[in-house]
């Protein structure tokens with residue numbers, strides 16, 4: 001049986017405000033799930049809750065059991081490192097639960113392979129707090145993957161990366177899912193990246209799960225208008241599927257009244273990029 005992450009009626013309060021409102025979902029492992037939604041929608045709150053960092057009501061189960069934190073790799077938003085550790089030491093810490101008094105050759109080899117995979121080998125001896133924001137983000141992601149988690153939870157883990165590194169990371173995550181059958185759950189703001197790389201998209205809006213499905217199912221012009229408050233075209237692009245072309249923000253007053261009208265989802269008149 002494939003592992004499954006199940007949420008039943010999960011609600012979260014922060015301060016006096018309910019920020020997650022009765023979210024229920026069921027996600028099978030062996031896929032990348034992109035969690036999207038506007039600023040303040042509750043993405044980080046939901047991920048922190050699943051990772052066990054925030055109290056909640058309702059049930060969160062992994063394969064029918066309460067989630068064992070040992071099977072989770074979690075990279076929260078803005079998790080810059082201040083410690084004076086080398087990049088190699090930082091990666092090895094990803095395995096701290098397995099490390100005994102000695103660090104074995106296989107751990108060093110695994111860290112070496114991971115550094116290579118992420119193009120970080122030349123930085124192995126550098127102190128992590130001297131790296132750029134994007135380099136740190138890559139190191140911390142590689143560290144989480146050193147744990148070989150069954151459930152990898154990433155909160156905007158590509159936001160500091162240039163375009164090439166974003167693609168490299170998503171490529172690595174895809175390979176990881178294929179190799180291990182893990183579930184990757186990642187909050188991401190770039191909707192095109194989410195649609196292209198997410199097997200399933202979860203759209204969160206004001207703490208509620210607004211839509212679930214493939215990129216084409218979730219990201220319609222009408223939804224972008226109603227949830228994000230933007231006018232956008234969904235441009236069909238042959239074998240690459242569709243992509244979102246943001247045009248303009250709606251006036252605040254229009255956002256609340258934006259209707260969900262499926263007829264306006266595709267603008268086929270736009271020129272197709274070659």
Ligand SMILES: Nc1ncnc2c1ncn2[C@@H]1O[C@H](COP(=O)(O)OP(=O)(O)OP(=O)(O)O)[C@@H](O)[C@H]1O
Nearest residue numbers: 014015017019037038039040041042043044045046
């Ligand atoms: N520590 C906190 N105390 C009180 N309210 C909080 C706290 N952290 C977040 N919130 C509120 O919870 C709501 C959801 O915030 P959250 O960070 O989960 O959203 P998000 O979708 O991740 O946003 P972003 O895309 O901006 O990162 C927001 O209204 C935010 O102001």
